[in-house]
Amino acid sequence: MDNYVKLHSCSSVDEILPLLLEEKDVIVIIDSKVKKLYGEVFPYPQIEFEATEKNKSLTQVGKLTEQLLEKGANRDSFILAVGGGITTDIAGFTASVYFRGIRFAFVPTTLLAQVDASIGGKNGINSNGYKNIIGTINQPQFTVMCSSFLKTLPEEDFKGGVAEMLKTFVIGEKKSYFKAVEILKKTNKISDIYPFIVRAAAIKAAIVEKDMYETDERKLLNLGHTFAHAIEKESGMAHGHAVSAGIVLAAKLSVKLSFLKEDEAQMIKNNFKELGLNTESPVPVSYLMNAISRDKKRLRDTITFILIKEIGNCFKHPIHIAKLEEALYDLS
Ligand SMILES: NC(=O)c1ccc[n+]([C@@H]2O[C@H](COP(=O)([O-])OP(=O)(O)OC[C@H]3O[C@@H](n4cnc5c(N)ncnc54)[C@H](O)[C@@H]3O)[C@@H](O)[C@H]2O)c1
Incomplete structure (x- = not known):
């Protein structure tokens, strides 16, 4: 086909x-x-x-x-x-x-x-x-x-795109994540970065091909996005910048729930910082929770989060809203 x-x-x-x-x-x-x-x-x-x-x-x-x-x-x-x-x-x-x-x-x-x-x-x-x-x-x-x-493209919009590109590698390809971070630390030259753009696009396309209507694997592409949409809604921050902050929060939550090693979460945050990406949410937890409670990915009292096991390996994890709120207050 x-x-x-x-x-x-x-x-x-x-x-x-x-x-x-x-x-x-x-x-x-x-x-x-x-x-x-x-x-x-x-x-x-x-x-x-x-x-x-x-x-x-x-x-x-x-x-x-x-x-x-x-x-x-x-x-x-x-x-x-x-x-x-x-x-x-x-x-x-x-x-x-x-x-x-x-x-x-x-x-x-x-x-x-x-x-x-x-x-x-x-x-x-x-x-x-x-x-x-x-x-x-x-x-x-x-x-x-x-x-x-x-x-x-203005620098700020470029960085927003870098966040989405690295998101794809955190989900699906460890080797490309590290290579892309290494190159991006050295240069913003489009011709050097372009192979990674093409690779990230191909990884996303392959996931969509398997699950167009997001019943399963496509959900992985939402890594960081539940937080990002809440941050965007509450602060008006541009999508890509909210996504990098969202990925950092998702990494912290993954550590808190004992799925990801703390030093790996810290490495993601450090890499993002070094590349000039946003790593902080300016939105208080109570406002985040309010927006998350209305997220369209919520099913009754649980919401499916994408968590990180290690770079290149993410998974879906349903979390009760009350448990999420408790964890977020601990993280803040
Ligand atoms: N459909 C999806 O699967 C999907 C996935 C991720 C994001 N989104 C959506 O994408 C939107 C964000 O996309 P975006 O960051 O591209 O935003 P955007 O469309 O606002 O573009 C960002 C800025 O760059 C300017 N611009 C565009 N191309 C330019 C160029 N070549 N040179 C100079 N300036 C240029 C635009 O005028 C704008 O000011 C959000 O609404 C988000 O919800 C959708």
């Missing part, structure tokens, strides 16, 4: 358009900041929007839909999303519901979107203060990861 997660990687934007040669009616949904930098790479009608978490909303989906109608988009149209994770999420969602679903593809332009958000077909939008609470699981026709976009 054909793989349904189709990834292409390239180093030049010239390699993107040949992938669309068969398409007769491409419409681009693009982050307005990215349009200024790279809009002319895409010779198709474009709909731009301001890529903010506030705009990852049903209201914005309505606006995009109106503009698609104005541009005459129909069942045979093809949406190309160009931007970071906010853009791939909302464009993927819009394409999934417009005319009950039309085909789409992703051109992720941030590191975070290349290693994570553009892979796996989760197209989420925010509502009522909750992250990604409305959404679809629907695969893009393809994702094309082009390293040349990353040259203009």
